[in-house]
Amino acid sequence: MARQEPVRRRSKPADQYHHGDLRRALVDETVRLIQAHGVEWLTLRTIGERLGVSRTALYRHFSDKQALLGAVGREGFRLLRVALSEAWQRHGKGRPGFEAMAIAYVGFAVTHPAHYRVMFGGFVESCAKDTEFIAEANGAFDVLVQSLVDQQQAGIVRQDDPRMLALFIWASVHGTAMLAIDGQLGDDPRGEQLNRFAIERLRAAIARP
Amino acid sequence: MARQEPVRRRSKPADQYHHGDLRRALVDETVRLIQAHGVEWLTLRTIGERLGVSRTALYRHFSDKQALLGAVGREGFRLLRVALSEAWQRHGKGRPGFEAMAIAYVGFAVTHPAHYRVMFGGFVESCAKDTEFIAEANGAFDVLVQSLVDQQQAGIVRQDDPRMLALFIWASVHGTAMLAIDGQLGDDPRGEQLNRFAIERLRAAIARP
DNA sequence: ACCTGAACACCGTTCAAGT
DNA sequence: ACCTGAACACCGTTCAAGT
Numbered sequence A, B: 001m002a003r004q005e006p007v008r009r010r011s012k013p014a015d016q017y018h019h020g021d022l023r024r025a026l027v028d029e030t031v032r033l034i035q036a037h038g039v040e041w042l043t044l045r046t047i048g049e050r051l052g053v054s055r056t057a058l059y060r061h062f063s064d065k066q067a068l069l070g071a072v073g074r075e076g077f078r079l080l081r082v083a084l085s086e087a088w089q090r091h092g093k094g095r096p097g098f099e100a101m102a103i104a105y106v107g108f109a110v111t112h113p114a115h116y117r118v119m120f121g122g123f124v125e126s127c128a129k130d131t132e133f134i135a136e137a138n139g140a141f142d143v144l145v146q147s148l149v150d151q152q153q154a155g156i157v158r159q160d161d162p163r164m165l166a167l168f169i170w171a172s173v174h175g176t177a178m179l180a181i182d183g184q185l186g187d188d189p190r191g192e193q194l195n196r197f198a199i200e201r202l203r204a205a206i207a208r209p
Numbered sequence C, D: 001a002c003c004t005g006a007a008c009a010c011c012g013t014t015c016a017a018g019t
Helices: A022-037 A044-051 A065-090 A095-111 A113-120 A131-153 A162-181 A192-206 B022-037 B044-051 B065-090 B095-111 B113-120 B131-153 B162-181 B192-206
Strands: none
Touching (some): A022 A044, A065 A095, A065 A113, A065 A131, A095 A131, A113 A162, A131 A162, A162 B192, A192 B162, A192 B192, B022 B044, B022 B065, B065 B113, B095 B113, B095 B131, B095 B162, B095 B192, B113 B162
């Protein structure tokens, strides 16, 4: 038996390179794969395969896997901030605006569970130095704080430290969101019923005495 | 140079086997390693090394890595249930008992962050079939539901569906716990300040009208 | 600048074999 | 019953080389 000559693969012609925004495509494909199989099973090799690109191509755009996940988290916080801000603005910045924000928050989590998991999955530790990551997260939080300051000035929310009030509210909607995407709400998978109930109770909790 | 004879390792004598409860030791070491380096970096090989045991020894006690993590999560829910139940009983089952429960909840999370991360880290999906896991989780939740029923009967909590009230409370303390162990509370790393504030506001939210 | 394949160190898991 | 080392398929990452 003649020893088989190793197949000399022709290099990929330049016009088949992934032109266009590979960075963008990598983030999108990452989100899609997490959505489908969970962040636990995400592999860089699969991402490359799905994009028709070598498994090391992504190192041109991200220093490592953590950095890629960091980009997903950062994008998540940006999308969340925009969603919250729009809800607040579009519903008149008062009580209805506040309720719309809470609904937008849980709505964001259940429609973007992959982003949400990465945002709060403990990757934060690795991203603690990532100032852009922190800035995006703070941006989203500040929308909430500002809405509470506004409502205090309008006389419909009690005069506690607005940052403390915001943390309290955040804890509540975040908890609802987590329970929903963890599938722990059975007959209310998107957490809408629980969220409506919580919003009503939260209003009572923060109302001016 | 004479080729070095491969070292023929003597089998470990039987009296050096890990007698005693290896299963127990595996779970404890897993918790310790997660505590130290995060669940992300946990490897079965390291666990074996630390216990002076082959890296495949654990397959005598767990079917795979997921099963080992499942055991950690189950243990976490058991410990949490006991902590909640004790707090409730020991403080007289009324308003003080309820507050003690909330403090015990966040206290459990910040002193057992490894357990807590595994309990709510999305491993739940893999454990969805694990009926023991579900049972333990429900057990902890039921302590909270029961405490609300008791408080309704005592006339100090509003007459809403107690399950809904329990989910609302749970979302709040769970959110506080997550923020604390994610290190997002800066000057209040154990979440005690936020938790005290939240407990007071929650009381206002669920009080009988 | 952007992309490639080969190579490296590492991981979870299987399995025949040892006591 | 309990434990072992060797082997397998896979993974993230590095790097010299190609266009």
